[in-house]
Amino acid sequence: MADTLTCDVAVIGAGTAGLAAERAARHNGASTLLIDPTFNGTTCANVGCMPSKLLIAAATEAHRIAGxxxxxxxxxxxxxxxxxxxxRLRSERDRFAAGTRHAIDRLDPATTLRATAxxxxxxxxxLDDGRIVQARTIVIATGSSPLVPPPFAALGDRLLTSDTVWDLPDLPRRLAxxxxxxxGIELAQAFARLGVEVSLFDRGHSLIKLRCKKVHAALQAIIERDLTVHQGVAILPDRTAEGVRIRWNGDSSGEAGFDMVLAALGRPPNLDRLDLDKAGLELDEDGVPCHDRSTMRCGDSAIFLAGDVxxxxxxxxxxxxxxxxxxxNAAAFPAPIRTPRHVPFSLTFTDPPVATIGDPEAEGAVTGTADYGDQxxxxxxxxxxxxxxxxxAAPxxxxIGADLVAPGGEHLAHMLAWAIERRLTGSEMLExxxxxxxxxxxxxxxxxxICAATPIELPVDQDSGTPSGA
Structure with a gap:
């Protein structure tokens, strides 16, 4: 009979979200088991934030010298x-990744299970080693993986993804x-500034799905100085003896040869191998368990989500x-602990950086624009x-929000995100x-x-009939 392990909280996945979930559950008095097939560190350190910024840093230096x-x-x-x-990218990447693995190594080995679940x-x-885990609550933190549709999978070693591009021994000459x-846009610009001939293809018409048309136009003009952009097109890639031949149709049409293709088509959540039907969860139209972001609980179940999944x-x-x-929440189950979420805030590390913060322009909202072309x-x-x-927001x-592509954008964006989260007005910022x-x-x-469009009326003093403070 299979061995059965018991715990208060079982966490599937030892990436950023899984490690945070296990730590929070343990610090709140729960017994935990952390399950992962490799314990190889986080997506950020291995194939995400850090290697991409190392490539971008090299590209930024090359561009600075050229100017x-x-x-x-x-x-x-x-x-x-x-x-x-x-x-250098791989050397520094490996150093960052080793740091995350070192943190994992400090966990109690009795609570870390090297297995899939x-x-x-x-x-x-x-578990794939035959054991069974019986848990009061379960946290799914299995992350995400690059999407590779069948036409791209057929390209074999000519295909790159955000997981594999870092293993290139050299820069390609031509990259789609x-x-x-x-x-996609970060890596396209970085490779282009490192001397690679880059073409960017997209079925849609909005880079990074930017909300503000003026900011989008500014970004597009910047990107098109370094590389060729084809929007509103469907593409068909074919493997050739020399590399890859791409044909495209839509708003424009044509064909061209490339050494490699980087598929930056999104990262769907890793849910396929979990047998979610056995968990009894309600799924949305994309197959993701429906959940409450203030608790990360899936419906009325004792199952929680965390991270990219x-x-x-x-x-x-x-x-x-x-x-x-x-x-x-898994440790406190069934009592809910609702947590307000931070203002939505994303950065794209192009040069200059792009940021999207908070809510877009809505009914009754007013906007203000700053042009950095002559700042x-x-x-x-x-x-x-x-x-x-x-x-x-009026009055x-x-x-409530911001869109930007501007020098120093990552720093401006942080300041604006903090101001929005603290509910500051335009006039309070100017003070x-x-x-x-x-x-x-x-x-x-x-x-x-914004201040000119949202004058604040001072309360009227009932005795004098004049605005208070006038």
Whole structure:
């Protein structure tokens, strides 16, 4: 008879979300079992945030050197050593990944199970080593994987994904990137700035699904300076002796040859091998368990989701927050502990960076725009390009969202996300100090527009009939 292990909280998956869930459950007094087939570290360290930023850092340096003439600095011929670029990327990536694995190694080995798991009941898991886990509650944190449709899978070793691109021994000469989400557009621009001939293809018409048309237009102009963009097209890739031949049709049509194809078509959640039908969960139209983001609980069950597998906001800080919420609620089950979620906030590390924060323009909202094409500090640094749009709620001008592509965008975005989360108004932001000359000063243009459109009426003093404070 198979051995049966028991615990209060079983966590499937030892990535960012799973580790946070296990830690939160344990710190709240629950006994835990953490289940993972490899315990190889997090997606961020291995194939996500860190290797992509290492490639982008190399591309940024190459682009900076190429622009030195603007400052009267003459640079001789610059050679990009592809194997050295990729070698440093992997070396640093491995160092980051080792750090996450070291944290996992510090866990109690009696509570870490190297195995895959599938449901055989709402509170029971079958491990591939034959053992069974009986848990009071279960957290699913199995992450996501790159989508590879059949036409792309047939390309064999000419196909790259966001999991495999980091293993390239050298930079390709010609690269087709399919998909203009955050991953696709980041890597397309980075490879292009490292001397690769890049073409970007997308079935849609919106890069990174940006909400503001003005910001989108600014981003598109920036991206098209480095690479060729084909939007509104369907593509058909074919393997050839020399590489890959791509034919496309739609808003434009044509065909071209490439050394490699990078499929950046999204990362669906890893749910296929869990036998969710045995868990009795209600699934949405995409096959993801329906869940409450304030608790991460799936319906009325004792099962919780955390991280990319929830298909909400596939971002590291959201995965960590998911895990903490799911683990705390799994430990406290059945008593719910509802947690307010942070303002939605995503960054794409193009140059300049793109950010989407909070709510878009809605009925009754007002907008303010800041143009970084002639902003003082940006012009000083030769980075004067991009646009920022703020959204504010009427009638008080409370900030509710922003879209931007601007120099220093990752820092501007953090400041705006914090202001939105603290429910600041445009006038309250303007009352704060802005040092001169900084990129932050560029916000004043947008904030003043919002303040002009949302004048705040002072309460009237009932005795004098004049506004209080007048």
């Amino acid at each position: 030195a003439d603007l400052f009267g600095i003459r640079v001789g011929a610059v050679t990009i050593d592809g194997p050295a670029v990729m070698g 599938r449901f055989i009941g709402p509170d029971r898991l079958q 990137v399919v998909g203009s989400g955050s991953i 929830a298909a909400d906001l596939p971002l590291l800080h959201e995965a960590s927050h998911d895990g903490a919420i799911a683990g705390r 003082g500090r940006a012009r000083v640094e030769g980075r004067n390009e991009g646009l920022l749009t703020l959204y504010a 008080d001008g409370r900030l 704060l100090p802005f040092y001169h000359p900084t990129l932050e000063e560029g916000l004043k243009q947008a904030l003043r527009t």
